[in-house]
Amino acid sequence: MKNLFYKIYMLGFMALTVFFIYIIWEVTFAHIIEEYYGRERALEIGQIVEQKKHEATKTSFEKIILESDEKIKHYLGYKILEERRIKGHFHHIGFQIGPDKRSYCVDCHGDMPHDHIKELRAFLNMHAFFVGCETCHVKLEGAQKTRVYKWYDRTTGELVESPVKGSAPGAYKAKIIPFERVDGKLQRIDSEDRMAFSREYREKEKSLSQAQKSRAKKLIHKIVSKQPAICEDCHQKEASLLPLADLGYPKERIDSIMSTEVVGMIKNYTKFYMPRMLHPGEELPKVEEKKAVKSEI
Amino acid sequence: MKRYPAIKIKDGKRYFYRFTMNQRIQHIILAWSVVTLVLTGMPLKFSNSAWAPYLYALFGGIKAAPIVHITTGVILLILFVYHIGYLAYVIYKKQILPLKQKEGLSLMKVLIILAKQPLVPNLKDAFDIRDLMKYLFFLTNKRPDGDNFTWKEKFDYWAPFWGMIIIGLSGLIIWNKELATHIVPGWFLNFSLIAHSDEALLAALFLFIWHWYNVHFSISVFPMGTVFLTGYMSEELMAEEHYEHYVKVMKEAGLEHEILPPHGAHAHESSEGGHSA
Amino acid sequence: MKVSLPYLKSYLLLFLSIPFLIFSSPGSASAADIGNCLLCHKYPGMSRVDEEGKFRLFFINESIFNNGVHAKVKCEGCHTDITEIPHKPAKKVDCLVECHIVEPSSEKKFSHKSVETDLGQSVHGKIDSAGKSKKYANDFPECKDCHDEPLYRPLSFFKKVRPGISEASLGRCRVCHKKDEFIYRFYNHVTTRLHKSRNPINIAEVCARCHNDSQLVERHGLSTKAVFSYGETFHGKAARFLDERIPDCLDCHVNKGESAHQMLSHKNTQASTNDMNRGKICSNIDCHPNASPKLATYNVHAEFNLKQSPAQYFFTVFFIVLTGGTLLPLMGIILLDLIRRFFPNAVIKRRK
Numbered sequence: 001m002k003n004l005f006y007k008i009y010m011l012g013f014m015a016l017t018v019f020f021i022y023i024i025w026e027v028t029f030a031h032i033i034e035e036y037y038g039r040e041r042a043l044e045i046g047q048i049v050e051q052k053k054h055e056a057t058k059t060s061f062e063k064i065i066l067e068s069d070e071k072i073k074h075y076l077g078y079k080i081l082e083e084r085r086i087k088g089h090f091h092h093i094g095f096q097i098g099p100d101k102r103s104y105c106v107d108c109h110g111d112m113p114h115d116h117i118k119e120l121r122a123f124l125n126m127h128a129f130f131v132g133c134e135t136c137h138v139k140l141e142g143a144q145k146t147r148v149y150k151w152y153d154r155t156t157g158e159l160v161e162s163p164v165k166g167s168a169p170g171a172y173k174a175k176i177i178p179f180e181r182v183d184g185k186l187q188r189i190d191s192e193d194r195m196a197f198s199r200e201y202r203e204k205e206k207s208l209s210q211a212q213k214s215r216a217k218k219l220i221h222k223i224v225s226k227q228p229a230i231c232e233d234c235h236q237k238e239a240s241l242l243p244l245a246d247l248g249y250p251k252e253r254i255d256s257i258m259s260t261e262v263v264g265m266i267k268n269y270t271k272f273y274m275p276r277m278l279h280p281g282e283e284l285p286k287v288e289e290k291k292a293v294k295s296e297i
Numbered sequence: 298m299k300r301y302p303a304i305k306i307k308d309g310k311r312y313f314y315r316f317t318m319n320q321r322i323q324h325i326i327l328a329w330s331v332v333t334l335v336l337t338g339m340p341l342k343f344s345n346s347a348w349a350p351y352l353y354a355l356f357g358g359i360k361a362a363p364i365v366h367i368t369t370g371v372i373l374l375i376l377f378v379y380h381i382g383y384l385a386y387v388i389y390k391k392q393i394l395p396l397k398q399k400e401g402l403s404l405m406k407v408l409i410i411l412a413k414q415p416l417v418p419n420l421k422d423a424f425d426i427r428d429l430m431k432y433l434f435f436l437t438n439k440r441p442d443g444d445n446f447t448w449k450e451k452f453d454y455w456a457p458f459w460g461m462i463i464i465g466l467s468g469l470i471i472w473n474k475e476l477a478t479h480i481v482p483g484w485f486l487n488f489s490l491i492a493h494s495d496e497a498l499l500a501a502l503f504l505f506i507w508h509w510y511n512v513h514f515s516i517s518v519f520p521m522g523t524v525f526l527t528g529y530m531s532e533e534l535m536a537e538e539h540y541e542h543y544v545k546v547m548k549e550a551g552l553e554h555e556i557l558p559p560h561g562a563h564a565h566e567s568s569e570g571g572h573s574a
Numbered sequence: 575m576k577v578s579l580p581y582l583k584s585y586l587l588l589f590l591s592i593p594f595l596i597f598s599s600p601g602s603a604s605a606a607d608i609g610n611c612l613l614c615h616k617y618p619g620m621s622r623v624d625e626e627g628k629f630r631l632f633f634i635n636e637s638i639f640n641n642g643v644h645a646k647v648k649c650e651g652c653h654t655d656i657t658e659i660p661h662k663p664a665k666k667v668d669c670l671v672e673c674h675i676v677e678p679s680s681e682k683k684f685s686h687k688s689v690e691t692d693l694g695q696s697v698h699g700k701i702d703s704a705g706k707s708k709k710y711a712n713d714f715p716e717c718k719d720c721h722d723e724p725l726y727r728p729l730s731f732f733k734k735v736r737p738g739i740s741e742a743s744l745g746r747c748r749v750c751h752k753k754d755e756f757i758y759r760f761y762n763h764v765t766t767r768l769h770k771s772r773n774p775i776n777i778a779e780v781c782a783r784c785h786n787d788s789q790l791v792e793r794h795g796l797s798t799k800a801v802f803s804y805g806e807t808f809h810g811k812a813a814r815f816l817d818e819r820i821p822d823c824l825d826c827h828v829n830k831g832e833s834a835h836q837m838l839s840h841k842n843t844q845a846s847t848n849d850m851n852r853g854k855i856c857s858n859i860d861c862h863p864n865a866s867p868k869l870a871t872y873n874v875h876a877e878f879n880l881k882q883s884p885a886q887y888f889f890t891v892f893f894i895v896l897t898g899g900t901l902l903p904l905m906g907i908i909l910l911d912l913i914r915r916f917f918p919n920a921v922i923k924r925r926k
Contacts, residue, residue, distance in 0.1 A: 014912045024902060029895075072779065074725060074773075077727045094635040128619065168636075
């Protein structure tokens with residue numbers, strides 16, 4: 001027994017010694033080699049980095065803010081403010097929210113999907129940050145209609161308690177998702193079946209023919225209504241689309257959302273921009289394939 | 298001397314006296330200060346690593362750790378000076394003084410005495426290294442017969458000795474840079490810093506891997522060598538590492554007939570694990 | 575070891591508390607949001623991709639903004655082209671604009687205009703002394719390349735110097751001044767200005783954006799990746815451990831009494847880093863007051879680089895070879911020793 005223990009111990013120590021050799025190499029001779037190549041290739045590496053920067057221009061909220069590596073810690077003495085840094089951005093961001101890993105739509109449409117109407121897109125993206133796409137873009141009718149909405153966690157996708165109380169407005173770790181009624185039972189609109197189908201489509205997209213692709217896209221977008229819900233569907237005192245109280249909004253927040261200030265501003269916007277909002281695809285030429293996907297909504 | 302006989306018998310086993318109390322205390326101070334210095338120094342050398350701030354925080358972070366480092370460094374330097382004095386005193390009193398009284402002194406004689414100190418490297422060490430290589434490459438199964446201090450122990454002694462001079466001097470300069478630069482130019486600090494940190498890395502790796510392997514982790518001594526605490530070494534270990542000296546001590550004690558064979562130390566292995574070959 | 579204990583506690587606390595501190599604030603100043611811009615801009619998701627594919631974020635974090643030096647400035651003070659709601663896409667902010675804040679000593683409207691002049695004459699100006707555009711003029715910094723929204727870093731001096739606001743001091747302010755918002759802002763402003771407005775590591779990070787870029791360093795014929803070599807010195811390492819007392823880039827490269835915008839090339843005889851003036855940097859009363867001027871010949875930006883500092887290169891190589899050359903053979907012996915003990919009786923030539 002003792003002998004076996006010694007054998008195992010020796011084998012372990014042999015591995016450890018090899019590790020030590022590696023460490024010693026790393027802290028000694030490796031430096032000389034590194035320095036030599038560093039001088040030779042400093043410029044070359046710089047060029048590669050520059051190239052990579054150009055390649056990584058795909059813009060998404062997730063990539064830039066939620067998952068960006070470019071973090072900075074401001075040491076203020078009494079506290080440390082840690083946040084993501086956006087080049088050339090003056091104001092501080094200072095919130096830490098994980099990306100939406102669950103959404104049925106984000107994989108294709110990105111997490112800043114609204115870009116057609118210049119004056120409204122930031123507003124719509126702001127809502128999309130905590131309101132699931134299906135909330136506005138799916139209109140349930142008849143037996144399917146439930147008027148049930150719940151919050152799901154951005155990272156885990158699980159249903160969670162309302163995050164509204166105790167968070168800064170809009171900075172929630174969860175998003176709203178509508179429920180539909182299937183065979184008399186309540187079901188998340190982003191059901192496992194739907195998620196699986198769209199995931200499978202993403203995986204097989206390259207091997208599909210054009211006809212197959214468009215069939216699949218039609219199926220995926222089947223639930224999407226022609227015209228999305230508009231601002232006033234929620235921002236009104238009577239018969240708001242979203243049951244805000246059920247979603248955990250305290251009274252003062254509901255009052256603020258329904259306030260004349262918000263509603264008045266929406267009226268202003270509606271007057272100028274809403275006609276275009278209701279018919280998004282029409283004024284903009286469909287150039288890229290990606291945009292074409294959107295126009296099918 | 299009666300408290301520390303050359304061979305002590307405990308539980309029927311023989312133990313051999315190797316280090317005096319004075320030497321053991323010196324070693325403990327040395328070990329404690331080196332460990333502290335490494336722990337407070339390495340986070341600075343590798344300040345980019347993830348572990349560095351945590352280790353540094355254990356010693357009070359940037360405000361206190363440098364003070365701990367400097368204080369410990371000063372203690373180590375005092376120990377070094379003491380050790381040199383101790384060495385000079387012992388050699389003078391035990392060897393030079395008797396010689397002076399007996400036959401008078403000459404420079405040559407003093408040099409010979411110094412060269413014959415047990416820790417001074419000699420030709421036998423070179424042969425021992427050669428024999429060890431033969432043993433390690435399976436050319437023989439006879440381990441070299443180490444003397445009182447083997448080449449490993451001489452290495453363990455002289456490497457920190459040289460390190461102490463380099464690190465101590467450069468450390469003093471870095472610590473007292475304001476004063477030092479009245480004498481030496483500022484760029485001397487660049488070199489002091491390089492010498493201080495690079496030599497320290499060498500010393501730390503040397504002590505924590507090589508020295509600890511030989512005195513603690515090698516299976517002959519595992520899990521822990523005790524000679525640095527008790528001053529006594531077991532007979533098996535004595536026969537394995539210091540066979541020549543072992544034989545000499547046994548003969549002096551009149552125990553010629555009880556001397557273990559050179560491979561007695563390996564008995565437990567050859568009987569049980571021999572078939573693995 | 576007695577010294578270290580209280581620090582140990584505070585450091586552990588510091589590390590443990592980082593995630594919880596983010597939203598706490600030192601004072602309860604309120605913003606000058608007269609236009610009610612935050613009605614919309616308080617939402618983090620206010621964002622879009624602009625025509626050039628650039629990401630734009632329109633979120634304002636109110637609690638952070640209120641602890642910044644601009645808390646009292648109205649949004650329209652800088653975003654001057656926004657006059658009505660709803661507004662069209664706003665123009666880029668001109669930092670040199672005359673804003674609605676009145677500078678109390680001159681009673682004139684406040685502006686960062688003088689910074690432009692200073693910066694133009696400094697080593698970072700886009701135009702050289704002959705009035706011609708410098709080579710690679712685009713590399714030279716503009717306001718936002720170094721500055722984001724400046725935040726207060728208040729200090730308390732009441733019993734001991736520590737970061738944060740002293741409630742005890744505020745009590746004294748309240749004797750005469752009745753508006754708490756004013757008291758907080760004034761306290762924050764003055765105590766922030768009494769020390770560095772950024773931690774050394776934050777300063778170094780700002781400089782590193784350009785001065786650690788090996789391409790830029792090469793383009794402009796600079797001798798070092800400055801922040802990298804600074805990071806190799808004790809100063810840089812201590813900065814990494816968040817020492818506030820340690821000198822950062824600006825402490826040596828800016829003349830005392832001037833601002834970072836007036837930094838000069840070391841070739842300029844007026845520059846603090848000029849060979850003639852360097853001695854004074856180190857022996858500064860806050861740093862090494864008794865040092866000889868010779869201390870300044872310490873090569874702060876020496877790199878382990880054969881071209882840049884050959885003497886140090888070879889000195890380091892000597893130690894590397896000594897370390898590797900000693901340790902690697904010894905590691906080999908340990909490994910062989912382990913293998914030998916694993917097969918104690920395997921011998922090619924048996925001893926006779």
